[in-house]
Amino acid sequence: MTADLGQIESVTIQLQVYNRLREALFTGKLLPGESLTIRNLAAMLGTSPMPVREALQRLVAEHALTQLPNRTFCVTPFTAAMFRELMRVRMAVEGLAANQAVRRITPETIARLREINLEMKAGVEEGVPTAVMTANRAFHFTLYESAEMPQLLDIINGLWLRAGPYLMNAHRKLDNPTPFLRAGTLFHERIIAACERGTSTAAARAIAGDIWHSARYFRRNVDVINEATPPAAAPPRGVLAPRSAEEAAEILRLLQEAGLAAVVQGGRTGLSGGARVQPGELVLSTERLTAPPTIDPVAGTMTVGAGVVLEAAQQAARAAGLYLAADLGARGSATLGGMAATNAGGPLALRYGTFRQQVLGVEGVLPDGTIVRRLGGLYKDNSGLDLSQYLVGSEGILGLVTRLVLRLHPAPVARRVAVCTLEGAAEALALLPALRAGLGPDLQACELMIDPLLTETCAARGLRPPFADPAPAALLIEVAGADPEACGARLEAVLETALEAGRIRDAVLSASEAECLRLWGLREGCSQFLFQNAGPITSLDLSLPLAAIPAFLAEAEDLCAGRARPYVFGHLGDGNLHYVLACPPEAAPTDEIFALTARHGGAITAEHGIGADKLRWLPLCRDEAEIAAMGRLKRAVDPGWILNPGRILSRPCPQTPEARP
Structure with a gap:
């Protein structure tokens, strides 16, 4: 009996997770182009990986999600299949007239349909896409359930499951979707009127018209709907996920011998393309480097695996009455190893410094397979070079971080x-x-x-x-x-x-x-608005001397005039501005903004790093001799240039022509 109860509980949890993921798809919370992992979704839902894995496989079978070669998932691309589904619904609607299903719709249901349509109208006028789509979906579900049309309900359910993310994306990206949405509420009024009269033919005609109206709209705007999807990464040759520094060292030694390149991936929340797979690369994943946080309350330190997400480490520190002084909007996905590799910033850098200041020690593996282990957690240690800090901020080109010792602070009351x-x-x-x-x-x-x-x-x-x-x-x-x-x-x-x-x-x-x-x-909400509501954008992460900010903003606005709409926010205390250009990427004055930043004594990246996307602009803020010195360091520990090639430095690096191509 105990086993039976356990099995029932397991099935119940699986169903709950599946339904929550379906809801996230329905409402567009899982966005097109977003990389989904079992671990990150489990953290988001507050559950273990197993039910998430089962739910994802079920959604793949339903064609709502697509599984990628590197064991991640994404929303199934928006294709003609969506239009075919809409047409299936339109044809199925004709059955309403045949079996008089509309006459089964009660006055109470009609009243509820009218309420829902009013909610949709309010969402349209207030410009709240989530409210519009939620009301639209509720309207159709209520209608088909009341008409006792299970086949039609299944079809529309599947359509919403697959199209939900794209419908939401369309409303976020289109210049003015309001006329289309208002027209939808008018079709709903016709449906309600036909149901009140009990006229199945008129109701079927109104429902079919609503569906055809949507199909034509999305077919006409499919390019706009999809344009926010980030550049697709190349499929990796394989995924390697070591569980320890020793396994990572063996992997890197073998890659050096074989001349195979690998890119390190953690939570994949970076914004400079550093973790994006390039052709021919393997993925070296930190997903299994998840040694749980161990806290020394006397020393005020935490020893933790590089694959642990920031939010889990924050919670562990709070439970011990201490405070991990690092925070990001992507706290539920960003891994500690990735934050060390990119020297992450965030709003708390004003008081506590960047992530570098939180790192007391590192266990890492150099690209030649050498293990560097400094996990003593000493606040003072001048015995030789600090190789821990050598790895922090290196964006993975100098080694893979496997464990960290982090500084903890007294928790604010x-x-x-x-x-x-x-x-x-x-x-x-x-x-x-x-x-x-x-x-x-x-x-x-x-x-x-x-x-x-x-x-x-x-x-x-x-x-x-x-x-x-x-x-x-x-x-x-x-x-x-x-x-x-x-x-x-x-x-x-x-x-x-x-x-x-x-x-x-x-x-x-x-x-x-x-x-x-x-x-x-x-x-x-400003970050969420820019990435989900502002249309195509180019996000720049600038660092400027505080005194130069007003003049920079005035000159940058002149550069953008007639070309892009700038949105500006940032961490004022440390001079970090997020300068976001709303315009098609090819029209963005990125070169000019970066050059202006350099003229004012600033840097082209404050937090996000150079990665692959900003590599060609590095000479604006680092001179030739510095870049050459970086290249010599890289070649000393990575003679085969196999770890994160093409990030920060070109391959082969300037002034190192002998580097192996």
Whole structure:
């Protein structure tokens, strides 16, 4: 009996996971072009990998997902099959007239259909695609269930499952989908009217018209729907997933002997193409380097596998009453090894520094198979060169990180978040010294958002704006410390002084943790808006001297005039601007923006790294001698140039013509 109960529980969990993944597909939460892994989905759903694996295989069998050679999954590409499914529904609808199914629809169902259509209309007018698609799906499901048409329900269910991500993507990417969506609500009104009259023929005609209207629309816009999908990676020759440094060392020695290249992959959340597979490469995955966090509460350190995701490490630190001072929007997917390899930044870098400052030691494997093991967790160790830091920020070209020792901090007792509005970036920079002086070490984050980014984010994503009137710029400020009252009082005092002096227009201050999360939701919503709602974009990650930011922004806006619409936000305290160009990629003035950044003494990447995508611009911020020195280091540990070739450095590297091609 116990075994039977266990089996029932297992089946129940599998079904729950399957249904949750279906819902994510229906509502477009799993986006076209997004790389899905069993581990990342399990973390997202808060379950073990086994039921996720079963659910993914079922969705592959239903053609909703496609399995890729490197054991990842993606939403099945949008093809003519989608249109054929729509036509199948249209033909099946004719059966409504034949069997008088409409007459089974009750007055209560008609009232519910009218409510749903009103919800859809509201979503259309407010510009909230998720609400529109949810209401549209609910309308059809309610209609077919009430008409007792299970065959038709199955067809429409399958269609939504496969097309949901693309329908959502279409609404996010098309310039003005509102007329199409309004027309959909009109078709729904015709369907409701026919159902009220009990006229099956008229209802079938209205439903078929609605379906045909959608089919023509998506056929006409299929290129726009698909254009946001990132460049496809080449299929890997194979995937190698070591479980230890020793296995990784053996793999790399064999690759050197065979002259085979490999690219390191962790959570694949990078934005510079560093983990994208190039033709002929194997994948060296960290997915099995998942030694769980071990915490030394006395030393304040954590020893952990490189394949562990950031969020799991954060939770382990919190459970021990400590704090891992690193955070990213991709915390549920980004792996610690990848964060070390890219020297990840994020909003907490203002107070705690980049990820490099959190790394006390590393176990790693050089491309020639040499194991470097510095896991003592010593805060001070000047005995020879620090090879741990040699690997941090190397983007995988100098070795594979397998384990890390991370610095932990006392957990803040309380935090307060404020958002204030200003006249522009210059005014935000002028406020920064007052924030540092008045808040001291409690100043944890200082995030700049240049309008219209915040205004458009709130409108597109259904967020409540913090102020009635938009302002040229907004600044999110977070303080965290050991004294809740003093923490909030200092922030209030600084903002009050700034308001009286006319340095800021207005301010709102959190009074609870829920309000902290809501205000941070505005900042994180900016990233989501840009990647999901703003159309085709080119995202630049710039580092600038603080004093140069106002002049840079003015000159960059002139460069973009008539070519691209710039959206700007970033980590003001450390000079890191995310400068996002909304325009077709081929029209983006990337060369000019990077050159302007260099003229102002900045760097073309602050957090994301060079990877493969920014390689040709490296000479803008590193001179010939520096690049040559990087090449000599690379060749010394990787004579075959086999690990992450074509990232940071060309292959063969400049000034190293003898490097093996």
